[in-house]
Amino acid sequence: MTDDVRAAVADAFTAEWGKVVATLIGMTSDWDLAEECAQDAFAQALKAWPRDGVPQKPGAWLTTVARNRALDRLRRSASESAKLQQAVLLTPPQDPAGADMETEDIPDERLRLIFTCCHPALPLEARVALTLRTLAGLTTAEIARAFLTAEPTRAKRLVRAKQKIRNAGIPYRVPPAHLLPERTSGVLGVLYLLFNEGYTATAGSNLVRHDLCAEAIRLARALAGLMPDEPEAKALLALMLFHHSRRVSRVNKSGDVITLEDQDRSLWDQGEISEGVRLLEAAARREQRGPYLVQAAIAQCHATAATAADTNWGLIADLYDLLAELIPSDVVRLNWAVAVGMAHGPAAGLERVDALAATGALDGYYLLPATRADLLRRIGRNDEAAESYRRALDLAVNEAERRYLAGRLEEMSSATGDEAADGNRSTG
Amino acid sequence: MKYMMLICSDDSVVLSPKERAEIPAATEAWVQEMDSSGIRLLGDQLRPPNDATTVRVRNAQVLLADGPFAETKEQIAGFDIIECEDLDQALDVAAKHPVARFGLIEVRPFWQ
Numbered sequence: 001m002t003d004d005v006r007a008a009v010a011d012a013f014t015a016e017w018g019k020v021v022a023t024l025i026g027m028t029s030d031w032d033l034a035e036e037c038a039q040d041a042f043a044q045a046l047k048a049w050p051r052d053g054v055p056q057k058p059g060a061w062l063t064t065v066a067r068n069r070a071l072d073r074l075r076r077s078a079s080e081s082a083k084l085q086q087a088v089l090l091t092p093p094q095d096p097a098g099a100d101m102e103t104e105d106i107p108d109e110r111l112r113l114i115f116t117c118c119h120p121a122l123p124l125e126a127r128v129a130l131t132l133r134t135l136a137g138l139t140t141a142e143i144a145r146a147f148l149t150a151e152p153t154r155a156k157r158l159v160r161a162k163q164k165i166r167n168a169g170i171p172y173r174v175p176p177a178h179l180l181p182e183r184t185s186g187v188l189g190v191l192y193l194l195f196n197e198g199y200t201a202t203a204g205s206n207l208v209r210h211d212l213c214a215e216a217i218r219l220a221r222a223l224a225g226l227m228p229d230e231p232e233a234k235a236l237l238a239l240m241l242f243h244h245s246r247r248v249s250r251v252n253k254s255g256d257v258i259t260l261e262d263q264d265r266s267l268w269d270q271g272e273i274s275e276g277v278r279l280l281e282a283a284a285r286r287e288q289r290g291p292y293l294v295q296a297a298i299a300q301c302h303a304t305a306a307t308a309a310d311t312n313w314g315l316i317a318d319l320y321d322l323l324a325e326l327i328p329s330d331v332v333r334l335n336w337a338v339a340v341g342m343a344h345g346p347a348a349g350l351e352r353v354d355a356l357a358a359t360g361a362l363d364g365y366y367l368l369p370a371t372r373a374d375l376l377r378r379i380g381r382n383d384e385a386a387e388s389y390r391r392a393l394d395l396a397v398n399e400a401e402r403r404y405l406a407g408r409l410e411e412m413s414s415a416t417g418d419e420a421a422d423g424n425r426s427t428g
Numbered sequence: 429m430k431y432m433m434l435i436c437s438d439d440s441v442v443l444s445p446k447e448r449a450e451i452p453a454a455t456e457a458w459v460q461e462m463d464s465s466g467i468r469l470l471g472d473q474l475r476p477p478n479d480a481t482t483v484r485v486r487n488a489q490v491l492l493a494d495g496p497f498a499e500t501k502e503q504i505a506g507f508d509i510i511e512c513e514d515l516d517q518a519l520d521v522a523a524k525h526p527v528a529r530f531g532l533i534e535v536r537p538f539w540q
Contacts, residue, residue, distance in 0.1 A: 119515075121519070167537055168515050168537045169429040169431075169512075169514045169518070169537060170514070170515045170516075171513070171514040171515065171516055175516065179516065
């Protein structure tokens with residue numbers, strides 16, 4: 001097979017897998033059958049395309065082959081319910097090479113699929129895995145690897161989730177208006193979680209898992225296209241792009257974290273940044289001010305600052321203040337304290353961090369002592385900074401972040417050591 | 429689809445006398461709404477777990493125990509059988525039940 005055809009099949013897989021599965025589920029209500037028939041269709045493409053050439057509309061070709069395959073299997077299977085068979089048999093089989101295939105546009109049903117995958121009656125982990133499996137076409141092995149879990153565990157969870165969709169009667173649809181805002185934010189939450197899982201791996205030694213980030217961006221892009229009137233979908237995509245633009249500069253060759261301040265900004269992906277700016281502009285045209293819009297606006301302040309010193313921290317602090325109203329979260333308040341520290345000096349930031357620490361809400365969260373340590377370091381209270389770095393180190397899990405904290409701690413200890421030596425000299 | 433709603437109280441939640449007094453009327457209103465729309469097929473309140481007896485048969489012996497089979501903070505206080513389009517509708521119906529505001533409701537699909 002030529003590389004061209006192989007690449008065409010790979011491209012079709014990326015672009016069309018979710019669409020084919022979504023259409024097949026809509027037609028058969030059987031998730032497993034839909035996936036198997038989609039797989040068959042791609043296997044068929046690997047055989048047929050080198051021989052017959054790549055069809056003009058690969059998606060329509062694949063959907064037709066998958067649909068015919070499903071029809072075939074349902075006709076043969078006596079165990080399927082009569083009602084299901086009836087629904088399917090009404091659709092006549094089609095010739096994928098037929099003339100209608102070149103013109104027919106198959107409606108994109110992925111929105112129904114994504115809302116069903118992200119249904120709040122499913123456990124969060126299953127929502128993430130189902131989305132990756134059915135929409136992005138990752139295998140259970142790939143999903144297991146991405147989340148560093150054992151494959152059988154993942155596979156079992158996927159099976160259970162699909163069973164619940166069927167047995168509990170989770171509808172395959174875009175939710176009606178009264179449920180839509182809440183469910184949309186659920187879908188956005190799953191995609192952002194996916195992105196963050198890739199961006200800051202919660203465990204293991206690699207800080208960034210690019211594949212997951214790329215999948216999350218691809219899914220967010222699809223969602224933004226499918227929901228053109230939803231500004232939060234555009235804002236989420238913009239937010240991901242702003243973060244992703246820094247993926248190369250964010251860690252050094254040994255995998256250590258480089259803070260925003262110290263990153264080489266010439267490495268930032270300007271294409272992604274300008275796409276993010278355009279998306280955010282379009283999203284901000286609506287009245288609605290959702291949490292992703294505000295977060296994207298914050299990310300834009302960083303992404304578009306020519307140097308770290310040019311960062312508009314005053315605006316960022318105001319945006320975090322606004323964000324804390326939209327999502328009452330102590331982590332958001334911690335970020336607000338950081339921004340205040342940058343805009344109005346470390347003492348002002350420390351005051352807010354200490355107020356937050358006093359509530360005890362973020363006990364056990366390593367970024368609380370880590371933030372406190374950075375502010376103390378900037379004020380020059382090195383002993384206290386060292387103590388806070390030590391506490392953060394006790395709590396941090398990600399190895400790259402632990403190395404960063406250990407580096408800072410060492411810096412503090414040697415600085416403190418110098419001071420002590422100086423003190424000794426003066427008294428001696 | 430048919431669903432069973434298990435209406436559970438949560439002993440850890442303390443209600444004011446006023447809140448407690450409002451429950452029967454609110455429940456009655458919910459029952460009327462769901463009965464008239466044909467969603468609720470059957471339902472009732474249950475006596476507390478103190479009045480329960482647990483039955484087991486082992487080696488052809490009937491074994492009886494006083495009380496519920498599991499001691500939990502949440503106690504089944506009643507049940508409703510509802511007929512709904514899908515889970516979303518069943519969840520809506522459950523969320524409207526007054527006990528959902530201080531207790532909890534388990535929504536279980538029927539086997540078939």
